[in-house]
Amino acid sequence: MRVLVIGGGGREHALCWSLRKSARVSELFCAPGNAGIAEIATCLTVEQTSLLDMLRVVHEVAPELVVVGPEIPLGVGIVDALNAEGVRVFGPTQAAARLEGSKSFAKQFMQRHRIATARYTVCQSLLEVRDALPDFTAPIVVKADGLAAGKGVVIAADHAEAEAAAVDLLTLGGTLVLEEFLEGEELSFFALCDGTTAVPIAAAQDHKRLLEGDQGPNTGGMGAYSTDDLLPNALRDDLLREVAQRAVDGMRAEGTPFRGILFCGMMLTERGPMVLEFNTRWGDPETEAILLRMETDVLDLIDASIDGTADRLHIRMRPGASACVIAASAGYPASPRKGDLIHGLDLALPDDAVIFHAGTTATPEGVVTAGGRVLAVTAAAASLRDALSGAYGVINQIHFKGMQFRRDIGHRALSNG
CATH class of the missing domain: 3.90.600.10 (Phosphoribosylglycinamide synthetase, C-terminal domain)
Known part of the structure; x- marks a missing residue:
């Protein structure tokens, strides 16, 4: 099978590494890739923000399967375009990817479908921010509405800092979300979705802050780990039922079935698990940790998602x-x-x-x-x-x-x- 992976980061290297282990993959391409990926796949130049350029690469390679890694290609509609051309592709449509691409959409979606999340207000101007801030007790979470490469979130120590953060983030897209600050243990829960069913993959814990002791600015992630203990059976079943499956049911009910990887960023609070954010693709650096433990052929996950057979899939993870x-x-x-x-x-x-x-x-x-x-x-x-x-x-x-x-x-x- 000829497979093309779109992306060029650590997540995509881990995906290429996993795909290379599959006996069914005969030729592997990656666009744009990087120096490490080039050792195991043929790398091709591409502009990931350009739908036309990504389609150019697909037409050149003529793959039997396209695997989309990053969020930006999903947001510009690469899956929709490939579906229209009859190309087999793994990932959510542009409409389904709004669960990640728009924080305001995600929060309103969770409210509609009774998925537990922090109290929030959507603001489209500094005046609205100033009106809403008195309703929140510090610290206050300020989020850019759109994609911000893992860095569009500020945890403000007081109202003045929240207002200053709002001034900066409003320039990214004109909309932001104010949220109550949740305390507890963070957990990244990954589920495979086929438009109807969500099945659990594994959990990991990310470290977002730059410096030791969880200090310094937020980053895209400075490390992660995955263990058996992170996801006891009772918690796995709860997150699957109350978060991932409700999200899949809600997206299907709204006419935008979700297929692909649903990354549920959770906070385990005293009030129970609550969603911090959804990502609509493998996370980074959690993917590197999880795929190193995965014993199931990653192509089996991809096939189950595309073919609607996730309910028949049992994902095996290496103990430890x-x-x-x-x-x-x-x-x-x-x-x-x-x-x-x-x-x-x-x-x-x-x-x-x-x-x-x-x-x-x-x-x-x-x-x-x-x-x-x-x-x-x-x-x-x-x-x-x-x-x-x-x-x-x-x-x-x-x-x-x-x-x-x-x-x-x-x-x-x-x-x-």
């Missing part, structure tokens, strides 16, 4: 744990530097460790940084402590100028025993 640590470039997230030579990529890896490339490019001098998050160093083991030891054992042998990484990934789980 996995951990992913992000190596980020100097200046990330505000102004990431590019072009720094990466040393240590040729080191011999343990059997259960993989270096997924997130923002890299190959040059005559060697592989250099080409984005904010550069590498996603991932390892699996019987325990989280051992998985972390494996990941840190590798990342400590890699270096480039200004390299940043957190040394406390998984700290909450380790402190809880």
Whole structure:
């Protein structure tokens, strides 16, 4: 089977790595890919914000399957266009992808379909923000309505900071969401959806803040881990029934069936699990951790979603744990530097460790940084402590100028025993 993956980050490297393990994949392409993906797939240049350019690549490759990784191609309607041409494609339609593409739509959708989430107000001007702020107790969550690469969220310590954040975020799209701040444990719950049925995949916990101790600015994610203990059976069943399946039922009832990966960003509060956000694709860096544990052929998941047979699918995960640590470039997230030579990529890896490339490019001098998050160093083991030891054992042998990484990934789980 000829397969084309659209995207070029750590998530797409993990997807390509998983697809390469499938005996059914004979040829693998990725657009645009990166230096790491180029070692296992044929990489092609593409502009991911341009529907016409993505279609050009599809026509050149003539794949039997297209797998869409990032949110932007989904938002511009690549799945709709390929469906219209009869091309087999994995991912939600543009209308279904609004669950991620518009925070206001998602909040209103959850309210319509009785999916637990934080109290909120949608604002379209600074005047509306000022009118709404007295209804919220600090801290206050301020969210850009549209896609913001994981960085369009500000947790404001007081009303003045919330107003200042609103001024900045309103420039991104003219609409924002004010939310009550929820306290508890965060959890990323992934479900495979086929338009009718949602089935659980796994859970992971992300680390959004740049610095250790969960300090510093929000990022796209500085690391993640996945363990058996994160998703006890009772919690899995609750999230499946009350969140993922309700979302699938609601989207189908509204005439926009959801097919693909539903990423449910949850907060486990004293009032019960509540949705922080939906993503309509594999998360990053959670995907790197989860796919390293997945024993089921990833093509089986894709086929079940496209063919409407998710109810017959049993997804097997390797027992134990996995951990992913992000190596980020100097200046990330505000102004990431590019072009720094990466040393240590040729080191011999343990059997259960993989270096997924997130923002890299190959040059005559060697592989250099080409984005904010550069590498996603991932390892699996019987325990989280051992998985972390494996990941840190590798990342400590890699270096480039200004390299940043957190040394406390998984700290909450380790402190809880």
